[in-house]
Amino acid sequence: MYNKNYIFENLKIYPITLKSLENWQNEGRKIGIYGAGKFGKQWYEILYHFHFNVYCFIDNNPELWNAEIIDKIKCYNPIDFSDSDDIIFFACVNCELLLSLIGRAKAQKIQIAAMNDLVDDLITFHPDKYFELLKIHADQEYTELFYVHDLARTEYAEATVKGATEKIAVYTGIFGNYDTYKIPQVFPDNIDYYLISDNKPDLPAPIHWLDAKGVIPNDISSPIIKNRYVKMHGYEIFKDYGYSVYLDGCVQVERDLSDYLPEGNLGISVFRHPLHDSVYYEALNQTNNNRVDTLNTIKQMERYINEGLPVHTGMAEMGVIGRDHRNIAGNDLMCQWWTEFCHGAMRDQFSFAYVLWKNSYSFADLSMIGLNRYKALEIKTLLHPENSRCV
Known part of the structure; x- marks a missing residue:
């Protein structure tokens, strides 16, 4: 044990x-x-x-x-x-x-x-105390106080993602003033780059622009929710492609991303979270970071505790996602992810880990691109604008 x-x-x-x-x-x-x-x-x-x-x-x-x-x-x-x-x-x-x-x-x-x-004891046996901890830490100076010293305790898939020569859609969704598009540094023949946004920017010829009005439901107006919609619906937006790779707006491509494509049961590839393997720890850090509303987060964590979501199930860093669009189970998981995201504190990393567990999957069913996206050679992760920290 x-x-x-x-x-x-x-x-x-x-x-x-x-x-x-x-x-x-x-x-x-x-x-x-x-x-x-x-x-x-x-x-x-x-x-x-x-x-x-x-x-x-x-x-x-x-x-x-x-x-x-x-x-x-x-x-x-x-x-x-x-x-x-x-x-x-x-x-x-x-x-x-x-x-x-x-x-x-x-x-x-x-x-x-x-x-x-x-902390584990509070979550498991004294959830009211854990909710108090969420409130206390939300008012403290931002740190990454809560982390797991042994990420190896959670079983993840081997980092086996396969390169491909068929066409891949590599895309980003940027709305409002959250980010500016980062021009890729390489243009492999099998990769098509896309930016989805409300307004057409000046882009180099190899980069395609998609008007958000053509892919996002009209009733979604929040820039953050628009981004999450395109993040989770790549299999629909790019259905003419076998694969897609989603990138956060702060990510710049430095090398060929063909090896970011998934193998495995769900056809989804991600980076492992560099700090911890727990939704409940993520909630502590993100309320402290002013990324989510504390009371809504408490409600969501209370629901997860009541449903029996274990403390340490694994955690992915969802700023880079590779997908095989032909994997039906993976596409269904993306659909459920969106539904769960819309019914919580609207932090996609909370809802993804929950949906994975709820469907009796684990992180061993994903392809792990790497241990830390911030140290990856193929991409460079830059800082979001300071105002993006506000809920």
């Missing part, structure tokens, strides 16, 4: 649940935070809300030792707490620094806890 604390092997780990942490504190033992930066401060505020007292911070930066970090709580040298059995420290750093911190904690003989354990 998978041990979700595998990364903390050989460390002294106290099993963290809401009840066990309450017992720990009631027995007079202490709670600390390893990491006195932005992540640690946010976790302090969350613990404080749930009536947990933080005794101190520790950090490997000597400039912070003996400094007051927040609410007159000081930071100390981690070595001061080596072999201390009466205090447990939550590891609070970004995902790139976690392994380094864990290695240091092991060498320093510091007793470490994982935030994930407590």
Whole structure:
């Protein structure tokens, strides 16, 4: 059986649940935070809300030792707490620094806890507390506080996408002032590029323009919802093609995308989410990022919890999607994805993971293009305009 604390092997780990942490504190033992930066401060505020007292911070930066970090709580040298059995420290750093911190904690003989354990317990056994957490985190400064340290625990398909010589429609939908079209850097013979928008821009001759009025229902007026419609209906819009690849407006093509085409049960290829494998974690990060309305997100997560959607089912990054239009099951999933998207907080990554699970599929039924689209060589992901963060 998978041990979700595998990364903390050989460390002294106290099993963290809401009840066990309450017992720990009631027995007079202490709670600390390893990491006195932005992540640690946010976790302090969350613990404080749930009536947990933080005794101190520790950090490997000597400039912070003996400094007051927040609410007159000081930071100390981690070595001061080596072999201390009466205090447990939550590891609070970004995902790139976690392994380094864990290695240091092991060498320093510091007793470490994982935030994930407590969050998973709230989602599974105390959903009202999880909904409180969504509200708290929505008001905090934007971070990526909630991530999963072991994405390998979720079974994904092998990254086996096949190249093709037949024609492929590579397309983007841009509406309002959300993005500007990124001109591809390569023009392979088997790829036709399309931009779908309300107004025809000046484009180089190889790029085709489709008028949104010809492909999007007239009752859709929101720029964001227009984009999601074309994202999810490529199999209808480009039915004369066997394959399509959807790209977010912030994505620029750098190399041939023929290898982004899917194999597998559903004829869908995606990038794995780089931070986590959970709809519920995605909800925390996206409310914090002001991408979705918090109350609508709570309603959607409550419905998912009540229906039994597991905490860790897998998560795709839906800014790049390859599709085989001849795969009937995949086309049906796209249709259901659109329906679910329209009945929730309108965050497509929430609804896609749910629809996949609801149909008894898993991420092993998809083709995985790669582990992180931001590190892909074939595309470059640029920043959305700042105003695109607003709900």
